[in-house]
Structure formats: C-alpha cells, structure tokens
Amino acid sequence: MPHRVANFLRASTSTLESQIFKKSSDKNGTTQPRRQKSPSSKPPRSSERIFSYESSTEEGADESHSSAGKMAPDRHESPAETHHSHHRLSFPGFAHLGRGSKDSPSSHGASLDLVVESPPIVFHGDTETSTGALVSGQLLLQVKEDGLPLESFNATLNIHVTQKKPFTPHCHDCTHQYTELQSWSFLKAPLAMTKGMHQFPFSVLLGGHLPATLDNPLMSIAYELKAEAVPKTGHGPAMKLDKVFEVKRSLPTHETPHHSLRVFPPTNIKASVHFPQVIHPTGANTLTLRLDGIARPNEKNGTVEFWKLKKLTWRIEEKAKTVAPACEKHTPKELDAAGASSGAQPKKGFQRTDMRVIGEKTLFSGWKSNYDSTEDASVDLELEYGVGKNFGLDPDASPKDKRRHACDAKSADGSEVTHQLMVEMVVSQEWAPAGRPSLVTQTGVGRI
Template structure:
C-alpha cells in the first residue's frame, strides 16, 4: 500500500510539473525558415528559380489533322541573392511529354510504365558565367504542333507536359546545390461546334415505332446538353377485332459512356525478338492493346414527356432530354494520338415501352397486354473544351509579306503647288511635319529660282 501511494504521488508530481516542460522535435522547425519561400536551405540559398507564362492558355483549336498548334512563351527568372553573385556552370531547360502506362506491357517495369519524349531543350548559357545579385530573366518559347496529344489522366494512361529547368553552380567556386524548377503545362483541345444539331432517325422492327432525334455532336463538361426526341408509329389499328394497340413510354434512361483505348509498348529489355528468316513463326507484338470503359453521367426519368394518342394515324411522344456529366465524374475529352491512344464518348438512350389495347369505339378502356420492349439508341458524341474567346495563333499573327497591301502613293511634284492649302488645313494637327514640308518646298522653289538666274 505504501509503495502504491508513493507511485500515485510520483505520478501526481509529474502531472503537476508537466506544463513546465516544452516538447521539442529536432526534425521539425516551426519558424520563419520553414514557412519562408527560401525552402529547405533557409536564407543561405544563393539563388531561386521561378517562371511566368506570357502566352494564353494552351489550347489546340481543331482536330489533330487540321490544328496549327499552340504557342507557348514565357520568362524564367533567376533571382541571385548573394552579394558577390554566383557563377553558373550551365543553365538549361527541357519540355518533355511524360506518358505513364497504368497497365504496362510488363508489370513493375519502370521502362514499360514510363515513356518520355523530348519536345525541346533550351540552353541559356553556352559557357560558365558569373551573375550579379538581382533578378535575371531568360525568355523561352515553343510551338506545340497540333497533332500532339492533350493532357489527360485516365484509367489506362496519363499524359503530362513536364517543364524542367536546372541551373548548376560551378563546382570549384561554390558548394551550393543545383537550382531546379519543375512545372506542368495543361494542354487542351477545342473542337469546332456545328451550327445545327445532328439529325438521326431510328426504326425499331418488328414494331412500327420510329424515333427522330436532334442532338449536338459536340458537348462540354460544364453545363447541360439538350436532345430532342420524337416517337412516331405508336398506335396500330386491328380491323378484325376492331381494336387499337398502343405502345406507351414508361421509363427512359440515358447514360454517357467514355471508352479509352491505348497500346502499352514494350521497353527495350522486354521487346520480343524478331523471328528468324525462313521460319513460319509469326512476329511477336511489341505492344499490347488495352481498353477500358466507364460511365461519366446517367439518369433515369419516369415522366416529363408529352404524349398524344388521340388518333391512330397521329400518335406520338415528344420530349426534351437534358443530359450532362456527373458532378464528381473524372473525364477526359476526345483525343487521338499517333501512338494509339484514343478516347471516345457515346450517349446511350434506353426506353421501356409497354403495349396496351382498347376498343376502337371506347379508347379510354385501356387493358394491359403484358408485352413490353426495350428500345436502345447509341449516339457518337464528342466531349471537348470550350473555345471561349480564344482563336488559333495563326489567325492572330501579323500578315506575311505577300499579304501586306500596297503602301500609300508618294508625294509628286504637284504637291508643292498646293502646299499652302494643305498647310492651312492640317497644320494644327501635325505642325512639325507640315512646317518641314512647307520649308522644303520653299527652299526648293528658291533654289530653282536661283538656278534660273544663274543660267
């Protein structure tokens, strides 16, 4: 009992003195150095690297065959903070397309998973150079060709445009680490929209039902899209029993589906060997096709359409269907690249109709027949980015030499005769130029007069 009381007392003393102690973690620094932009090295960083894009958002206007690409331009800023400056051994930047295969040719192989394509490399320093304290700017630019793929992150593959800049201090004059900057460019594509909606007609045998659909071929991820649907041939007259059969719409379901296709290439290590000449062996595939589909929007409705069954010859159902992407759906716009990566979309409309009959003399006495059908329609849809107010870069470029109109006519000798009249009218607007013109005209007249006297 004494020992237990002593232990309780020691615990009470520990709790009493607990607030007098400060807990410190050697690896965590809570202060200005951790929250400042100097980063891990605090105020000892000799220089920092940043960038600023001066070009508009990167958008390819048009499809891969007709797009002229997009211009990317900006400035790299190297801010030297040391008083004595810094001597750089090299300073360059690269722009790569990084493709990540999420279902690679060989699992757990880094080379089969990651593929890099270098688009351009900028070398800002041809030889070692000492940069004084202050901010130094280095411009860069590139024309991304229109056939290149857009940025995406799908279930099969992801494509990213990675920009990396690296400034290497001279090793014999400084022990500072390499200064790096890594950024990612977001590349999009905007496909043109048709002025009129696409019209499609579908027939569903063995019934006489005919569907007439108007829908936009290009849709956007944000906002609603409207599909106009009309069903005809819903009634049929049976002359022998003198009855009328009706097909009535009970339920409609729409669904937006995204299909991705790609070819997972094999790296140099796992590339199959070519068969020997003269053998019957088939050449092994150097890439495996991958396909995946997912739903990015769907909804089921049980009402909202207008029905007309007043006559046998003029029975129809009309509705305006709004379809859209789900709020938290992960999507990719339509794309097609040369390496086999392709993303397509389609709108699926499924309708459930039920058959009913009634005597021709009493059309309100409806009886269920227990017969039902499912009518399905698929429409190819293009999901694309909004163009906004942007246009293609080649439409914004200045005209080339052949497109420049003729220049204004030059002054002739008769201009001097009406110089005074011109001077009186326009001198308040541009007195300097016209006074010079008048002065030159006067001098010319006096010199010609002097020449006449000489002769």
C-alpha cells in the same frame, strides 16, 4: 526501446554512485576523524546527488562561468563539498539520445522561378485541322550573391505518358514514357552571374496533332517543363524547377443540331432525335426526341394496339483505348510460328481498353403522349443532358468514378478517346377495343 535505454541509464548511474560513495566513505574513515555537522552543512546523500548531463563542453563552461559570477567572492567551499563536486558526473553524449542529428539547411546562392507570358494553351480544331498553340515565357534567376559561377543552365519540355496498366507491372520504364518536344541551353559556356534578377526567355510551338492533357483509368498525359541551373562545385546545390502545363482542345460546334433517325423492327416505332454533337462539359445540352408509329389498328380483331413509354435512360459513355508499350528489357525476343512465317514484327505492347459512364439519368415522366388517332399517335420529349454530378453521378462515388473526363483525342501511338450518347427506352405493349381506348390491357414489355 526508450524504456530499455532509461533502465540502462538508471542502472549505470546507480552503480557509479554506489562505488563513489563507498570509496569516499573508506577514504574519510581512514584519513579524517568522524565529526558532527550541522544539518545545513551536511552534504547530500548519494540518492540526492545532482548529475549534470551537458551536451557539450562549451555549455558546461558557460554554466560554470555563470555560476561563478553569481557566487560571492569571499565564499570558500568545504572539503566535503569540494570532494563531492570533484566527483560530479557528466555524460555529453547522453544529451543526444533519442534525437537524430539535424544538419542546418544549406543556403542557396540563387533561386529559380517561372513566368508564363502566353495565354492558356488551347488547340483549336481537331487533330487534322488544328494549327497548334504557342507557349512562351521567362525563366527568372535571382542571384543573391555577387559572382555566382554557373556551369550550365538547361530546360526541357517533355510529354510524360503514364501507363496505369503497363506491359509489365512494377516496371518504371514500362509505366513511364517521355517524349522530348523542345530543349533549351541558356549558357554556351560557364559564366559568373552578377547579383540581381536575370531573365531567360523561351518559346515553343506545340503542334495541333499532339494530344491534350488527359487522365483516365488507362493512362495520363502531362506536359512537363524541367529547368536546372548547376553552379560550380562548392557554390551550393543545383537549382531545379518543375512546371506542368495544362493543354486543352476546343472543337467547333455545328450551326444546326445533329439529326438521327432510327426504326425498330418488327414494330413500326420510329425514333427521331436532334442533339448537338459537340457539348461543353460544364453546361447543359438539349436533346429532342419524337416517337412515331406507336399505334396501329387491328381490323381483324376490332382492336387498337399501343406502345406506351414507361421509362427512359440516357447516359454518356467515354471509351478509351491505348497500347501499353514494352520497354527494351521486357520486349519479347522471339516470334511465334505465325509471325515468323509472315515476317511480322514482334508484338511490342498490349492493347488496353476501358469504358466508363460520365453522365447518366433515368426519367419516368416528363413527356407528352398523343393517342387520339392511330395515324397521329406520337410521344414528344425534350430533356437536358451533360457531364457531372448534376446529371446523375453520385457525389459520394469513389475517386476513380469521379476522375475528370477527357476530351476526344487520337494520337500516333494508338491512344484514342471517344464519347457516345446512349438513349434507352422501355415501352409497354397494350391493346384496347376500337372506340374505347380507356379499356386497355397490357400484353408485353419491350426495350429499344
């Protein structure tokens, strides 16, 4: 497109030049005799004419005044020069070709800021025992002009839930749900604000049953504070402020590690594990494992059977489930036959589930084995596990895999996040003649 505009200008200019030059030649040939001129006083040819593309008449006037100031007072233009200057072309509109008009930004008569006075928002305890957290602060209105009239000044704190797998794709109301926790109206009537800083305090107690901030493949939960100061018409645009609060939950740890015992029939293998049930996401946690019953004598054949640990893999799985609600527009209107007969309410959402691994590692060594006697044969292992790239996550993984973990959560709308530690072992079954444990023969492989 730019080259077409350039060609159009070039063609139009050439046409105007040729017409003016032809008219000038005819006029000079009929009214004045042809006379010789020196090279210095020879007027420029049509191809050498200078065209002025002034953006405005004021700029053209400024240029004419400045050029007139530089000229000598006793200098007189020749008739030819006067004739050519009379036909000088000016296209004011062409100066803006290829550029959009830029409006000067409107100056605000005031600015809005926020100062949070309360400590970080942390719910101590689970949803049943937590007493909540207090959020307090001040909205600062800096008025730059005296007598700024304000029509209203309001603020709202909402829980914003974003469904990443909504009931109806590409529907804004199915994707975003807002729950108002608290609202403030700082002005009871329109008021003229004086110049200076004005402070508007606010506070709210968040209930301990509320979910913490989270972001997983199914949904995200955010606490958003929105404030808006609306001046009187003609005194500038409205001033808005958006702030997102991060809400965390702290769960108490037990004094003693959790003890889990499991037997794997038809073998005699017994696994005893000690591990903490509440872990810190950025720290290392210790797991102690002991395997018993991994050897037994076979008196009939005169052999001893062993179970030897070959590989161990641990991983932390995060399971999330939620109900993606339907908006009023997409809510099913009719019940199915079973629902109508039972009097059940129409289904207003779809349940979504997701599972991802937030920590994983595989070990092929690092445990102690004791096969001196069939009664005391055991395998002892102590390992560290946790969440993050230091515990098996690929640092070059996709953004979805590197998404931040979520704390255990359970809300009234059906959303829930849980975690579990999985330990998987691969054992090899071997036998050897009694009294000669070095002569082993492998007979099979099992996974427990």
